[in-house]
Amino acid sequence: MCPPADVPPANGNGHEEMVLVDTHETARPAIPPANQTAPNGSSNGHSHPPTNKAKGPYSRASDFLSNTSNWKIIESTLREGEQFANAFFTLETKIKIAKMLDDFGVEYIELTSPAASPESRAHCEAICKLGLKKTKILTHIRCHMDDARLAVETGVDGVDVVIGTSSFLREHSHGKDMAWITKTAIEVIEFVKSKGIEIRFSSEDSFRSELPDLLSIYRTVDKIGVNRVGVADTVGCADPRQVYDLVRTLRGVVSCDIETHFHNDTGCAIANAYAALEAGATHIDTSVLGIGERNGITPLGGLIARMMVADPDYVKAKYNLPMLREIENLVAEAVEIQVPFNNYITGFCAFTHKAGIHAKAILANPSTYEILNPSDFGMTRYVSIGHRLTGWNAVKSRVEQLNLNLNDEQVKDATAKIKELADVRTQSMEDVDMILRVYHTGIHSGDLKVGQSAVLDRLLEKHIASRDSSPDRREKDVNGTPAKRQRVDEATTA
Numbered sequence: 001m002c003p004p005a006d007v008p009p010a011n012g013n014g015h016e017e018m019v020l021v022d023t024h025e026t027a028r029p030a031i032p033p034a035n036q037t038a039p040n041g042s043s044n045g046h047s048h049p050p051t052n053k054a055k056g057p058y059s060r061a062s063d064f065l066s067n068t069s070n071w072k073i074i075e076s077t078l079r080e081g082e083q084f085a086n087a088f089f090t091l092e093t094k095i096k097i098a099k100m101l102d103d104f105g106v107e108y109i110e111l112t113s114p115a116a117s118p119e120s121r122a123h124c125e126a127i128c129k130l131g132l133k134k135t136k137i138l139t140h141i142r143c144h145m146d147d148a149r150l151a152v153e154t155g156v157d158g159v160d161v162v163i164g165t166s167s168f169l170r171e172h173s174h175g176k177d178m179a180w181i182t183k184t185a186i187e188v189i190e191f192v193k194s195k196g197i198e199i200r201f202s203s204e205d206s207f208r209s210e211l212p213d214l215l216s217i218y219r220t221v222d223k224i225g226v227n228r229v230g231v232a233d234t235v236g237c238a239d240p241r242q243v244y245d246l247v248r249t250l251r252g253v254v255s256c257d258i259e260t261h262f263h264n265d266t267g268c269a270i271a272n273a274y275a276a277l278e279a280g281a282t283h284i285d286t287s288v289l290g291i292g293e294r295n296g297i298t299p300l301g302g303l304i305a306r307m308m309v310a311d312p313d314y315v316k317a318k319y320n321l322p323m324l325r326e327i328e329n330l331v332a333e334a335v336e337i338q339v340p341f342n343n344y345i346t347g348f349c350a351f352t353h354k355a356g357i358h359a360k361a362i363l364a365n366p367s368t369y370e371i372l373n374p375s376d377f378g379m380t381r382y383v384s385i386g387h388r389l390t391g392w393n394a395v396k397s398r399v400e401q402l403n404l405n406l407n408d409e410q411v412k413d414a415t416a417k418i419k420e421l422a423d424v425r426t427q428s429m430e431d432v433d434m435i436l437r438v439y440h441t442g443i444h445s446g447d448l449k450v451g452q453s454a455v456l457d458r459l460l461e462k463h464i465a466s467r468d469s470s471p472d473r474r475e476k477d478v479n480g481t482p483a484k485r486q487r488v489d490e491a492t493t494a
């Protein structure tokens, strides 16, 4: 079972009031620095210096446990991601992904065990020879001396060891008891350490393991100098409160780093990662687009989105954020899927605003309805205007972009026509532009006056008839793809 909630929240009532500040243009409020010392008085061994003063305006006041401004990514697209149903990575693709993740700035990539197959071993060796600039290379093995011997020969910077500790896995998977697990773990850890490379020990299915068993083995491996212990929600059963409680308890037991791995079966993978960092975890496992076994793990982009809200300066300093879309496109293509429409940051509607009241506010100040700034990721916001929910402020913005000369009364009149036509079917950007241009020509030729809806209908029909008879008429796009949406330039929205 999951551990009991026997420890009080570390940060008082845990419900500090939010302070609304413009994320994009305004300086952030100062928040006192937090003590990064673990509750047992020892350093948590995390190597980069704490940067707790640079918090986002929406994050809670820092507490002595929280690592939301001091964490690292273990990117497992090339291990966990290989377990995704559609995944079959050639060496060439793996090298492309590894190099791109290195350019993006992840601290570690994790590769499939060299014991999995001869090809896996060859791939592991080849990626170790790439000479990545920043990213360290790990491989993920069973807690077994044969696997450990193979792993250290590949040239990796570290080895991630895992073994099932829940009664489900002990009885139905490897069939070993905790005494055997502890003895083998010590043997493997001491062997890997003797080769001078990093070693992590993780339980599998941690949230369905007995807490005394877990704490006992973590304490033992910490004492013999493991670099990290790992907590894995292998079946995706944990919720953020359970994660907070377990990691917080563990933080008081070990002095080494704490890595966490969350599956997304019940939709908690990002929230669990965040709760783990709040409780003192130091490393989060991710994969690009969250691909992995079943429906996968914490997605790289989703974690970045979450952490940008907690501490944007820290995230921007560490990672090359505009590369995110490129990496996701590469992986999506490699595993033959589409980037989901509602994907964090890069989904096609992530920065698209539709409702009239939202559009008006966004045009005045993007922070009104955006917690993330698209330009931080090389993305652009869109205001969708060819629909029945549109508003005249958004239409006015488009009129200005088209350099048309219409006063507010005329823009409102043209907006009424757009809404009338959009009640029949959604209007593409091309449709909207046509209505505005015909309206503009009608007003300035004297053929049209405000309120003459029937006259405008006739002018539009005439325009469409002459356009359709034109030999160079372009294919009409009626599906409203993002390319046809209105781009709201930074100049318009500043």
Ligand SMILES: [Zn+2]
Pocket (backbone or CB within 6 Å): 080, 234, 261, 263, 292, 293, 297
């Ligand atoms: Zn996993």
